[in-house]
Amino acid sequence: MLELSKIQRYLSLFTNLSLSDILHLFTLVKERKLKAGEIYIHEGVVHKKVAYIKKGIVRGFMMKSNGEEATMVLRSEDEFVASYHSLLHKTGSKATYHALEDCVLLEIEYDKLMETIDKNPHYHSGRKFFLSNIAEDLLNRLEGFILLTPEERYDVFLKKNTTLAKRVPDKYIASYLGITPVSLSRIRARKSKRS
Amino acid sequence: MLELSKIQRYLSLFTNLSLSDILHLFTLVKERKLKAGEIYIHEGVVHKKVAYIKKGIVRGFMMKSNGEEATMVLRSEDEFVASYHSLLHKTGSKATYHALEDCVLLEIEYDKLMETIDKNPHYHSGRKFFLSNIAEDLLNRLEGFILLTPEERYDVFLKKNTTLAKRVPDKYIASYLGITPVSLSRIRARKSKRS
DNA sequence: AGAGCAAATTAACATTTGTTAATCTTCCAA
């Protein structure tokens, strides 16, 4: 029922996991399906789970003071989603996460996962896995804002997310890049005029 | 010689540390002094250490494609500094860290610290401390870029860093906020005209 | 096929930012 192939690729990052180790982890995992548009994590709710995306796209967004949405997170197949706020300061999520397409997720309780990791030396190297992943993602994003122009940020996004770019509405990509949909449209116009 | 007061406040975050636990950690710590302007971490170097700032200001910056510097990190008294890149992907630091003022740091090898934590159950709750701190900082910064205008970002910076703002040259603050020094100067002019 | 809706593009204008360069401050050192 669960496909091991791609997930095992991730688990291999935990180095030296035996098949029984992996299977034990799987007993903690629950599958969850979302319909397109359905909300996955509500704002304000503490959601201490990590989910592997088997299928679909999940988007996390926050509210700006002017009432507009700002896309915080975009995740798709074979990536992990989690509420950054819940995992870090254990407060309610400041963002709302919802499915942009029909989704199939494999969820695991973060605390249970950490307990399991602590008990089994084989897992130890994977302890920092999720936190590191989050921090790396955030660092890359931040570097983009400090080092690059909006247009360059868009270029980088396209290169890193060829698939996503075609499946996610531009308006979401715009706020992910920190600009308005109108501005993104003009950037695209400029780029196509140049080529 | 080492002042325990402020540092203990941090260590208390590791919950339930006995004095002997704390003292053991202190045997791993080495003091390091930097003169104003001196480079602390060179670009490209793997620097897997965490430093507590007893005195002074440390600034981390990266190079933009146009050759200009972009301030990545600003840290001062009673905060921790570390090379984000070194700690996360164990590659050389993409940033250069240098002292903006004469500094006194308390350094500890990150790997040794983690070993110690692993061996002693008392420390376990502090295992995520640094990674969480880094991730939280990055998350806050990123939210600023996605949710706020440059001017709002400056306001937030002033409120959170009253001391730093007076000690750090504006040009460094500007690039920390993702704008040019000229633009920051105009923002300040607008603000004072309004009040 | 066609109506209807959301998304994307385009237009027009105000605002802001970037860029370059000149001017003014400040502060340290000779």
Add this chain to the structure above:
DNA sequence: TTGGAAGATTAACAAATGTTAATTTGCTCT
């Protein structure tokens, strides 16, 4: 005390962004 140098401000112009609104495109659902 007085240069000198670095930082900050101001000016002037080009370019990009935000904002609002109209138009067009594309897609879904009946």
